[in-house]
Amino acid sequence: MLSWIYLIAITAEAMSGALSAGKRRMDLFGVVTIASVTALGGGSLRDIVLGHYPLGWVRHPQYLLFTIGAAIFATVAARWMHRLRHAFLLLDALGLVAFTVIGCTIARDAGHTMAIAVVAGTLTGTFGGVLRDVLCNEIPLLFRKELYAIVSLLTGVVYLSLLHYGVPSPWATSGCIIGGFVLRVLAIRYNWEVPKFVYRDELH
Amino acid sequence: MLSWIYLIAITAEAMSGALSAGKRRMDLFGVVTIASVTALGGGSLRDIVLGHYPLGWVRHPQYLLFTIGAAIFATVAARWMHRLRHAFLLLDALGLVAFTVIGCTIARDAGHTMAIAVVAGTLTGTFGGVLRDVLCNEIPLLFRKELYAIVSLLTGVVYLSLLHYGVPSPWATSGCIIGGFVLRVLAIRYNWEVPKFVYRDELH
Amino acid sequence: MLSWIYLIAITAEAMSGALSAGKRRMDLFGVVTIASVTALGGGSLRDIVLGHYPLGWVRHPQYLLFTIGAAIFATVAARWMHRLRHAFLLLDALGLVAFTVIGCTIARDAGHTMAIAVVAGTLTGTFGGVLRDVLCNEIPLLFRKELYAIVSLLTGVVYLSLLHYGVPSPWATSGCIIGGFVLRVLAIRYNWEVPKFVYRDELH
Numbered sequence: 105m106l107s108w109i110y111l112i113a114i115t116a117e118a119m120s121g122a123l124s125a126g127k128r129r130m131d132l133f134g135v136v137t138i139a140s141v142t143a144l145g146g147g148s149l150r151d152i153v154l155g156h157y158p159l160g161w162v163r164h165p166q167y168l169l170f171t172i173g174a175a176i177f178a179t180v181a182a183r184w185m186h187r188l189r190h191a192f193l194l195l196d197a198l199g200l201v202a203f204t205v206i207g208c209t210i211a212r213d214a215g216h217t218m219a220i221a222v223v224a225g226t227l228t229g230t231f232g233g234v235l236r237d238v239l240c241n242e243i244p245l246l247f248r249k250e251l252y253a254i255v256s257l258l259t260g261v262v263y264l265s266l267l268h269y270g271v272p273s274p275w276a277t278s279g280c281i282i283g284g285f286v287l288r289v290l291a292i293r294y295n296w297e298v299p300k301f302v303y304r305d306e307l308h
Numbered sequence: 309m310l311s312w313i314y315l316i317a318i319t320a321e322a323m324s325g326a327l328s329a330g331k332r333r334m335d336l337f338g339v340v341t342i343a344s345v346t347a348l349g350g351g352s353l354r355d356i357v358l359g360h361y362p363l364g365w366v367r368h369p370q371y372l373l374f375t376i377g378a379a380i381f382a383t384v385a386a387r388w389m390h391r392l393r394h395a396f397l398l399l400d401a402l403g404l405v406a407f408t409v410i411g412c413t414i415a416r417d418a419g420h421t422m423a424i425a426v427v428a429g430t431l432t433g434t435f436g437g438v439l440r441d442v443l444c445n446e447i448p449l450l451f452r453k454e455l456y457a458i459v460s461l462l463t464g465v466v467y468l469s470l471l472h473y474g475v476p477s478p479w480a481t482s483g484c485i486i487g488g489f490v491l492r493v494l495a496i497r498y499n500w501e502v503p504k505f506v507y508r509d510e511l512h
Numbered sequence: 513m514l515s516w517i518y519l520i521a522i523t524a525e526a527m528s529g530a531l532s533a534g535k536r537r538m539d540l541f542g543v544v545t546i547a548s549v550t551a552l553g554g555g556s557l558r559d560i561v562l563g564h565y566p567l568g569w570v571r572h573p574q575y576l577l578f579t580i581g582a583a584i585f586a587t588v589a590a591r592w593m594h595r596l597r598h599a600f601l602l603l604d605a606l607g608l609v610a611f612t613v614i615g616c617t618i619a620r621d622a623g624h625t626m627a628i629a630v631v632a633g634t635l636t637g638t639f640g641g642v643l644r645d646v647l648c649n650e651i652p653l654l655f656r657k658e659l660y661a662i663v664s665l666l667t668g669v670v671y672l673s674l675l676h677y678g679v680p681s682p683w684a685t686s687g688c689i690i691g692g693f694v695l696r697v698l699a700i701r702y703n704w705e706v707p708k709f710v711y712r713d714e715l716h
Binding site: 326330337338445 | 560
């Protein structure tokens, strides 16, 4: 089941990346690159940081073909995309949570400590979007958006705690995906935000 | 022969990186860093993504000294650079194609699938410039420029197909370098472009 | 002693990263991420480039908790930070030099050549700040600032030369940390700069 959710997640992320690229008037190569980085960049960064080779898409190149297909589909279907806005946000929320659970699982199975597994989950869930924003020359949205990264972080902490206290993996997985998804949807609906830190003094 | 072309390619890329840094009024350290990243960043990223250690310039530090020398030369010779504009574009085109062929070869020799070898070739050919633009705080030119990345992609696909169907390596190498080079020069001359994807709706 | 200096250095760098994030009105997650990248990013990049796994903070997650703590402290103490401006610049100078010496030592112990060890030291000393600026969507300050990277480079070259000519490690370490620190403080005090390279012609 997790691998189906993973496919849905990379599709949603690839399409969101393609639309970001379209807003910056990129050509087809740029669109496909940004889409792939958005969908696969978080997991790739996690694997590079943990020294966990080969990377997912290097072992399974079909994931890459999948994101390329989703990106091309997004450019074709762009004119109908705004009607799918809500479906899209839901898919993105599902992707965020699924990526997080997958990232935690991979780091845990590789024998890393719980703190590192939480970081791995959050990197997987959120850094595809950070890399997309860096390549599109923007301050990463993530660092200023409503409860997005925090949902990933909380999902990771709760998921790993459940596993730690002996909750069977399928229960922990489905519970955290549902819980994190609901939290993210509530955050969008009610515009919950993390307090911002505003600093004005010129130090450097 | 490929290693001579490689030296020409990293020289051309290092000089192009140095001039980009000069346009942003960087100091000598910035110039040398941007030049090295432009010349060696694509290959380094490829090796990190494939887990192929040690990186080229770590094994052969003379490549790094070479790019530093080219960067310093470019700052000294900058006032004559605009006269060399055409020679420079030709060297850059040669570099793009040579990097691609080298990247494909390295990934193929390491036993990767053809899809991954194409990605490795394109990363090698193009991501030095992407990293340069990220460090110079610009939207990567590559994603919006005339037939640049596509030349790399096509060169990689044709090169690996030729090898796959038993064409001897020297023939495939020289054929693809000449063919890719001509395609790139024609793209510059006639300003061929990949269709752009323009998307205006605010989704995020 | 070096590990105490290391803790002081990552604290100083994390706080400087947190203040940078605060200037861009980031939320708490952004602040903590930027702080961690600033403090640990240079060393992480060095380890990824050298293929030296596990990364420091993956092996010792307490470093990560330390930077998170320092970041949160900086947000709380921000209103008094401008009074500490001078203490802060001194800590940052100490961090730069200590990171450099640590980076050189790690690369040297892993059997790399002297040229690569110098690069490793400079990467460790300076690229945390480069990654911070990339994530904050700025041209890296480092490439345009007064004698900063050059202090790191010189410290690395002198440190490795001393070791090469048989000076005992504790003497080389303390001598280079003191010498590099004094050089950096003089550079700030007298506003020493590396010549800038300014290039105006539009080549691309």
